[in-house]
Amino acid sequence: MVGPRPVRHQSPGLPAEPAGRHAASVAKLIDGPIGAYVHVPFCATICPFCPYNKVVPRPGQPERYFRALRAEARAHLDAGASGPEGFTSLYVGGGTPTLFPDLLRTVVADLPVVGERAIEVLPTHATPERLEVLRDMGFTAASIGVQAFSDEVLHHLRRPHDAATARDAVTAAVGRFDLVDADLVLDVEFDDAHAGSFLRDLVTCFDLGVDQVSTYPLMRFGYTPFGSGAHDRRREHEVLAEATRLAADHGYERRSVWTFNRPDSASYTSITRRRFLGLGAGASSFLGRDFLVNHFGVETYIADVESGRLPIARHLRLGAAGGAAYDAFWRAYSGRLCIPGLGCHTLSPRGFDRYHDLERWVTYHLIEPLWAEMLAEHAAEGTHAGWVTPSRARVSRLWSVMSRVMERQV
Ligand SMILES: C[S@@+](CC[C@H](N)C(=O)[O-])C[C@H]1O[C@@H](n2cnc3c(N)ncnc32)[C@H](O)[C@@H]1O
Numbered sequence: 001m002v003g004p005r006p007v008r009h010q011s012p013g014l015p016a017e018p019a020g021r022h023a024a025s026v027a028k029l030i031d032g033p034i035g036a037y038v039h040v041p042f043c044a045t046i047c048p049f050c051p052y053n054k055v056v057p058r059p060g061q062p063e064r065y066f067r068a069l070r071a072e073a074r075a076h077l078d079a080g081a082s083g084p085e086g087f088t089s090l091y092v093g094g095g096t097p098t099l100f101p102d103l104l105r106t107v108v109a110d111l112p113v114v115g116e117r118a119i120e121v122l123p124t125h126a127t128p129e130r131l132e133v134l135r136d137m138g139f140t141a142a143s144i145g146v147q148a149f150s151d152e153v154l155h156h157l158r159r160p161h162d163a164a165t166a167r168d169a170v171t172a173a174v175g176r177f178d179l180v181d182a183d184l185v186l187d188v189e190f191d192d193a194h195a196g197s198f199l200r201d202l203v204t205c206f207d208l209g210v211d212q213v214s215t216y217p218l219m220r221f222g223y224t225p226f227g228s229g230a231h232d233r234r235r236e237h238e239v240l241a242e243a244t245r246l247a248a249d250h251g252y253e254r255r256s257v258w259t260f261n262r263p264d265s266a267s268y269t270s271i272t273r274r275r276f277l278g279l280g281a282g283a284s285s286f287l288g289r290d291f292l293v294n295h296f297g298v299e300t301y302i303a304d305v306e307s308g309r310l311p312i313a314r315h316l317r318l319g320a321a322g323g324a325a326y327d328a329f330w331r332a333y334s335g336r337l338c339i340p341g342l343g344c345h346t347l348s349p350r351g352f353d354r355y356h357d358l359e360r361w362v363t364y365h366l367i368e369p370l371w372a373e374m375l376a377e378h379a380a381e382g383t384h385a386g387w388v389t390p391s392r393a394r395v396s397r398l399w400s401v402m403s404r405v406m407e408r409q410v
């Protein structure tokens, strides 16, 4: 089925063909079917463990932001980025994508999408009424940011909701979408010393009937107040091995390094889409051989779009080999890697442990330094991405070499 075609119209204050020429160059770099990722960089309150690009919005900023988002999407669509059929999937992440549903609706309505449409949902927003609004917008998959069903853990994470709200959210979502995911965060040191509730929470998710549980080990980004502590890797491996046994007891399977699924369910994750075009402040794109990063600063992003430029801040040219390696790395996350001529390989339990360690290493050596550089844009705008201090990020020699070798002038 082909989704709705893009609506061509003039947004107030924007040039007739915004960024058209540059969007055509980006479209030429896309070397296969591509999904769309939309980033909503706003949260009502900020959690101190969170590394993502987000701010508490200024008055009037969301309206201007979503108008720019539509214009950015229109520039790419006019250049043919989605291909003749439309984007293969849509993933809306944040920040908190459900904070301004009426504004989000205008963006989603413009995007032609043939496959799954997924959105991250803050538990506070997962009431039956608000979930119906998301369904009405065409979303087929919802990821609920549970983190824990323990008030003690939620307080440790300074979450804006309690355990009862998290449980109500999952109950309201299950059965309403083709796929419901619940995110849990595992901070082994805190869990062992205090709540000890992670594995109980996992079983609660199974009992509530979710299609997928994502069990994210807490990443201690150096620029957040939770950072740069050491990790008890062996203990993390043990807990995830126990989670795998519990999953099997409850009829679930380990579908990837950090996800457990009902055998009949589809897989849901933003990072296993082969190619994606990122829209919005802080969104990144992987086009097959090229990696692009949009400006993180919300005002910088809006100003670029309003003046007719694509809001691209960084362009890394990975090349054919680098692109294939990037692709293979994220494919292996699913625990199964098929290479033409070499056959398919499934990760053993030890393989999952090694991959878990590798994911963390990539996060700290490549993702953290890139995001820290980009998050510094907020200070330049006179705003603050709550709790984040970019200068405290880890220093990575690998990232400095890679960015020097691969970076292209935008
Ligand atoms: C953008 S948030 C989800 C949407 C919504 N803002 C919320 O908090 O419910 C995406 C997910 O990333 C995970 N996450 C956030 N910070 C993390 C960290 N430092 N380490 C590991 N996972 C993290 C959480 O599980 C969270 O649900």
Ligand code: SF4
Pocket (backbone or CB within 6 Å): 042, 043, 045, 046, 047, 050, 051, 052, 054, 094, 095, 096, 122, 145
């Ligand atoms: S984890 Fe907290 S700060 Fe991060 S995106 Fe979700 S609500 Fe916002």
